[in-house]
Amino acid sequence: MAITEDWQALIDQKLIHRASQIPQEWKVSSDLTELVRPDTSTSAFDLLRRTALLSPRELEITETNSAQSLVELLAACQITSLEVTTAFCKRAAIAQQLTNCLTEIFFDQAIARAKELDEYIVKNGRPMGPFHGLPISLKDTFMIEGQAATLGFISFLKKPNATKNSSLVDMLLEGGAVLYVKTNVPQTLFTCESYNRLFGTTMNPHNLSLTAGGSSSGEGALVGIRGSILGVGSDIGGSVRVPSLCNGIYGFKPTANRVPFGGQQELIRKGWPGILPSAGPHAHSAADLTFFVRSVLLSKPWLKDSTALAVQWREIPKKTRLTIGVFFNDPMFPVFPPISRALQAAVVKLKSAGHDIVVVAAPPIVTGVKGACRSFMLDTNDTISKHLEESGEDPIECLRQSNPADFLKQDVFSLDDVWQFTAEREDHREEWGKVWRENQLDVLLCPASRGTAVPHDKYGAPVYTLIWNFLDFPASVIPYEHASKSLDTEEMDEFNIDEVDGAPCHVQIVGWQFQDEEVLSATETIAEVLNP
């Protein structure tokens, strides 16, 4: 298929509008932007330094690791929201020019909002809420009144801008947050390659030739390059965790519908009976993951959003000695040397920090992968393909390469597959239940992907994250170690250390359904050991 001139005109108009939202004085010079290409291993961090656009003070603000400490300074009036917001807007503008991570940009509104919040705190003598004055970035799927939510579909350019906020957006605003950008997603959102035919490729700031992951691709890249200190993505198969691990940041997928998901842009028709997506944070510290989830849940989202579960936040005592189950690898989906090394190093460190490590016999993850893929085939109307057809978009390369149905060797899906999906999930949960019970686990430590970020179009199925969506288990990723040419010398199929040298590695922390509090607490404890 081909994009008609009419659609192309709409695309051009959209991209011109997006570019126009970046002030002239924040533009990166063309000698640097010429270097921005998804086929070069350039570091966007290097390019950012070379722009020299950020003042030392702006670098200091945007390179802090703790949103919570920024909020404390804001609440104590030791810094203004205007200063913080301006610094992040500026850095996000640069990030956009170096990684193409944004879809909607509204710095003017953000600056105006920041000024209002600065006045609010002076006038009222207290912050508006837990996020007072803090810029928070959002995946394109969230609805913000007056803003578009195209999800990278050309056909969605004809949709009107949002007339109503998603429920989480309302809660963030009531909590005093400053919204300033929305971030890019892959075509269809059902792939980890950060590319769509409307906005193009989002690149990994660590190495532009690598994917930023998906589907919260833009969040990954933006938070990765510190154009945001706290971002919100969503995850139905790894979409928060994959961009987090690709870009060397922290990420957390809660149990579905604890963080409210109501009122997002409609990707498929209502009534989806498969795996439920979760909204979750990207951050630069484990404590900020907790800060975000705790603050949202303490505002009792179920009182505002009928889709949010009325499962209250629990304050739990921090365990000083965790029982951590470990599983290193599933032979069917071999884990590459950098991730194996990171995981082994983590185990050594955690042991010497006094935690109990139990290597567990994990059930074959293909069971979870198949069950999840079955659920992804339940839209027999194929709504998403229709979004593409409407404007004549062809599927992108990585979607042509793989299809969830490949795991199942099955063409036709019916009511019986819903029964099978539900039964498979119950059985697989029981298999993991035995592992959990026999070992009295607090959490599980495992890879979140076979490798680090990989060159564009090569990520494949996110099996090590997907299995936890299938089970609806909360899971986080902690950035830890980097791929290294000198250390990761083992040869393996599909692994090329030259392509990924220096890319961030990670570990994944998983807990039982509804034990989000335990996973977040363990993530903090483990992060203190790994990244002191």
Add this chain to the structure above:
Amino acid sequence: MAITEDWQALIDQKLIHRASQIPQEWKVSSDLTELVRPDTSTSAFDLLRRTALLSPRELEITETNSAQSLVELLAACQITSLEVTTAFCKRAAIAQQLTNCLTEIFFDQAIARAKELDEYIVKNGRPMGPFHGLPISLKDTFMIEGQAATLGFISFLKKPNATKNSSLVDMLLEGGAVLYVKTNVPQTLFTCESYNRLFGTTMNPHNLSLTAGGSSSGEGALVGIRGSILGVGSDIGGSVRVPSLCNGIYGFKPTANRVPFGGQQELIRKGWPGILPSAGPHAHSAADLTFFVRSVLLSKPWLKDSTALAVQWREIPKKTRLTIGVFFNDPMFPVFPPISRALQAAVVKLKSAGHDIVVVAAPPIVTGVKGACRSFMLDTNDTISKHLEESGEDPIECLRQSNPADFLKQDVFSLDDVWQFTAEREDHREEWGKVWRENQLDVLLCPASRGTAVPHDKYGAPVYTLIWNFLDFPASVIPYEHASKSLDTEEMDEFNIDEVDGAPCHVQIVGWQFQDEEVLSATETIAEVLNP
């Protein structure tokens, strides 16, 4: 179809076995059992007095309203489990002869267990657990090692006895409970008429010509006549609440999978994508509903049963002033005079006790009824009919009269209906969400049925309970008032006061999903006002 001689021989054998489990000295004389017929308005309470089988002490023990206070006496060694268990076994034996409420009877084991528990507490100086020494009755659907679980299906007579306990059974035993009987259910469990072709009709102790409700029919009758002080049923459309309201007792349907449901007898194949059933208690006081649910949840069922949600019990402060939404009636399903009167009287009492009453505009309940019925049509294999066909059982009268599909005027059900079910539930939850938010409700007060218990085969669809299963909202019933020939004089279609004079009336208390703690607390508060 007809039952072959081979099947009839199995039925006879089963009934002879059941009768043989009642000791000779607990047999009711034939001049009284001759009066036990489902077509007479005889009161089983009267017959029970006339048996004179129970000593004053046994009457005192079995007629206490509080299982919790019995447990306190047991824990303080002020009464023995042997004495308590013997009293309830004896009264259950009489209940069986007067209402036909039991399926499995194992008094010998119960007495032996009681003796063990009495020794345990002396030896260890502490009770085994929260249910120490207390007899608890169970619906036939629960699996108890060594016992049958026929669910009233003739074909299930060929199934082996249970080799493993249901997870809740394990937890009750670990908590020190004494199990002594299992209780009858209607054919297929999907009707409120208390009749199946294996065990026959369970009769309402208040008036044998009335249904005991269903599907936890036997629990309703047994707890109703005080052959049990605490029973466990299950509820997918009203199956705990309907028998409770029919028999004048308290009942509670929790949010699904909070009270563990794993390991029950299989009624349909695994993977059911529709409304989830809930296990819940029948009792003689609101406090005992809380006692049961709290005790079970404090034992952290998710650590033992992978199907139980890891949503912890929350201790909440008791609200002295509740905001109670009220809805009296849906014009499409008119509520009969005794229940309207009870509800109006309750409102008056609750107002004068200082609670805030808000009459709410309820969305049409037919929406919830249709959504629920759609979910009941999703087993296109029609597994349940096959259980009947296997032995040549015909469907019973009330199942022939009505079918969930009648509400939908639809014959064929497919994958699309799962989407529709899920979407309808989300929409209907949002409709109720608006009601809850606009009125800042703690709980909702409403009828749990159009009327009281009705003559056999006339109950119809349990629409006023079913809608809360559709939404997965926790709901309790409180017995309150009785149908009265002198007070309920208004004439209405399908209502005949002569048939139901004296039958127990009720109110229903409903809360938002996962707010089981709030519903239980409000049920206690409201019960203190209504039944001081």
